[in-house]
Amino acid sequence: MSTRDNLPKADGNKDNKTEILDINSETENLESSAPEITKKSDEISIEQTDEKNLSEEPTNIDNSKITDVVENNSVSINDGNTVSDKKESSTDSTLKKEDQIQDQMDEAVAEDSEDESTMERHNIEKKDYHAMNKEELIKELKELIKNEKIQAIREHVEEIKNEFNEKFNEEVEQKKDEFLNEGGDIIDFYYSTPIKKEFNSVYFDYKEKRNAYYQNLKKDLQENLKRRLELIEELKGLLNVDENINTTYNHFKDIQERWRNAGAIPRDKYNTVWNTYHHHTENFYDFLHLNREFRDLDFKHNLEQKLKIIERATELAQETDVNRSFRELQLLHKMWKEDLGPVEKEYREPIWEKFSALTRQIHENRQNHFKDLDKVFEKNLEVKQEIIAKITQVASSNAKNHSGWQQKIKEIEVLRDAFFNAGKVPSNVNEQTWSEFKTAVREFNRNKNSFYKGLKKDQFDNLNKKIELIQIAEDNKNSDDFTTVTPLMKKIQSDWKKIGHVPRKDSDKIWKRFKDACNFYFDRVHAEKNELNKEEEASLDKKQAHIEKLKELKLSGDPKNDLATIKENIVVWKTLGRVPYKGKSIEDTYNNILDGFFKELNLSRKETELIKYENKLNTLSSQTDDRALKNEQNFIRKKIDEVHAEIRQLENNLQFFKHAKDDNPLVRDVQKNIQKHRDNLEVWKAKLKKIKQL
Known part of the structure; x- marks a missing residue:
């Protein structure tokens, strides 16, 4: 164990095999940067010893804590160098495993000391980039660059880049197929879009900022390394200074303080530089051997702080959040190594063994946690593989129409949500599973x-x-060639009905153009006929006179008699004959007056509509050409079909509320709407019945 403590041989033994840095050698270039943990544990305070305390007699440490540490680790401290029989009997494999655990911790501490963003990158949310379109991916990339530290978002950016490129490449392949299908030569094919250029620009900005960050980090790390090497030289020089011991000791404490604030250094130099520093710190304490007053003060302080670290590590070993415990354990090791010096030789082995044992326990807790997670992840993997198989099955059978594809789209959305809700899978198959899922969806x-x-x-x-x-x-x-053009116009109207659907955005627009042109022509035809029909002119005069009389009509208040009066009036109106095209609005005027009478009589909507409709039918039936009646009959049939379809749709919608109560506002609205459509349906059916009776 002895090489694990800061000062394994504080009694002056130089057999320590820890690598000592030749501070005159050139430092290597900074390798790839790693995250740094800058958080300090609040539970551990680093006390400062001032000159006033140097003359005080060292107080005794709470030996009960040390006794607990010694007994719990079965360590003999007779000479400060002998470890327990239990340790001596440990197998080589166990020692190797323990060394591996400690090596991992040392590497983590070194890595965290180089860059300050390790903890942060654990907390940045990774979103469902696969579900985003290209515009959303660019927006997300911009947000990350704007709001997060550039060194903490590499994994997020790479995932966004991969998703964007896959979507864009798929678009390129589609455009290439279209280009080749139209007879183009593959050599001439080129495709680019503004959104691709925008993404490239944003990604380039990210690379520039990231490179600038690591260039500055490299410079800072090298400057900090130089500063620490200078402090080591200054520390070595204390052994050759002939001055008051108080002055030398205060100088030593000043070096320690500057060392703590000297900043991060390159990861590959971390352990060597720290071991060198501790080596020369050990030499200084050897130098103070004759002045035990100073050395004992430091030893006492360091022991107190290391016992606090052990107490906190004991608490962490009981934590259920193993990842948080492991990250805080790294902080404790960093403090043990960087902030604290040696302790008395007799305590050195016991406290380190206790801390190491707790480290192993926390590590084992974490490993056991991961083993339990692996079992859950394996089950999640099975679920996700089943989902991928279902997506593949849905994708392999093509629908034949729009409604069929809409149903398939809903199925895929359900499966897709199930995939994302299925949880994590083992890390060694995560990329493969994700790739298989994306392949199936694509x-x-x-x-x-x-x-x-x-x-x-x-x-x-x-x-x-x-x-x-x-x-x-x-x-x-x-x-004006009505004889020739009229059959042509009728034919193109028939041809129009035989042509299938057009894009929805164009449907209403082209229908209006076609209808307006046809109506304009046939209105001219009708106007021409009306102009030649003198009887229609006379009928118009009669109807205008009839309307003037009708305006003077006052209802008696007897609904039955009043209704009979209105119907008699309608009969008279029928006898007045057709009016010319220019006077067709007189029918609307007449119907408006009738509406006023019907309102006074409080007739139902159906009764009103049918009475008025009789008037319209009489007008249509008076025409010599029966096409108007046929068109009206076709129109009514179409309206009946439409209302039937709307009722079915509303009744289907009501199924979504089958578990809701009848007084639910949404349910009541749907039911009212259904009843309204049923009332309309009865009116249309009654109209169809009347027109059939003609």
Whole structure:
């Protein structure tokens, strides 16, 4: 063990095999930087001994604590150099394992001393980068660079970069296929986007800042190394100074204070520099051998602080959060090594053995914790592999229509959520599992995109066909050759219905253009006929006069008689005949007046609609061409189908609330909406019945 303490042989024995640095040799270049733990344990205070205390007699230390340490470790301290029989009987493999544990701790302390961001990088959240699109990945990268320390986000940045590149490369492959399918030559293919350039720019900024940080860190570490080597030289010089012992001792304490504040040094120099420093500190204490008053004060202080470290390590050995315990244990080792000097030889072995035993216990707790986690991770792996298999199965069977693909998309979303909620898997298969998951999801996305790409092409072809029909309608809407153009306009209306869907964003727009052109033409046809029909002009005059009389009509207050009066009025209106196209708005005027009467009579909506509809039917039936009635009948059938479909959709929506109470506001709204549609359906059915009776 002896080489593990700061000063294994404080009695002056120089057989210590710890490597001592030749401080005149050139230092090597800084290797890759590692995180540094800068946190200090609040439980341990580093006391300072001032000159006033140097003349005081050293007080006795609480021997009960030391006795506990000695007895618990079965260490004999007869001569300060003999360890217990138990230790002597330990196997080589056990010693090797203990050395490995301590070596790991030494390496961790050295690594943490070089860079200050180790603890921080444990706390930066890793998000679901795979679920983000390219814009979101760029935003996340910018946020990390802006809000986190540049040296603490390397893993996050690399994951973001990999995800972005995979998504962009997939897009490139798709564009390449399109380019080749259109007859392009692969040599001429080139693809880039503004978002790719933006990502490259942000990533370049990250690399620049990271390189600048490590360049500055390298410079600082080398300067700190130089400063520490100078302090070692200054420490060595104390042995050759002829001055008052108080002055020399105060000089030594000043060197210790400056050493503590000298800053981090390169990791590969850490252990050697510290061992060299402790070696010359040991020499100084040998020099103070004749002045035990000073040495005993330091030994006493160091022993007290190391016992506090042991107390804290004992508490950590009982902690359930093994990762936090392990990180704090690193801090304790750092303090033991960097902040505290030697103790009396008789205590040196016992306290180190106690601290080492606690270190092993905390390490074993951590290893046992990881073993338990591995069992959980193995079960999680099985779950994730099953999920990947299901995703692969869903991806392997292609749907034939939009609704089928929408169902598959929902299935994949459920499986995807289940994958992310399944927990961690063993680290040795984590990358492989993640890669298999992404491959399965991407295969599904490729198949889905292929379908919608084909669907989009079909819709685009349909759009072009309908635009051609629009052009025909617009080219002929002003024609006066009614005999020739009317059959043509009817034909393109029929052709329009046979063409399939177009992109949703264009649907309403092109339908309006087509409808306006057709209506414009047929309105001209009707206007021409009305102009030649003198009877319609006379009918218009009669209806205008009838409306003036109707405005003067006052209801009696007897609903039955008043309704009969209104119906008689409607019968009279029917006899007045058709009006020309220019006067067709008179029907709206007449119906508005009737609405006022119906409102006074408090008739139901259905009754009102049917009475008014009778008036409309009479108008349609008076036309010589029966196409108007046929069109009206088709229109009503279409409305009935639409209302039926809306009712079915609302009833399906109601299934989502099957466990909700009837007084739930959402349930009540859906039920009211369903009833409203059912009322409308009854009205439309009644209208269809009336038109069939003609």
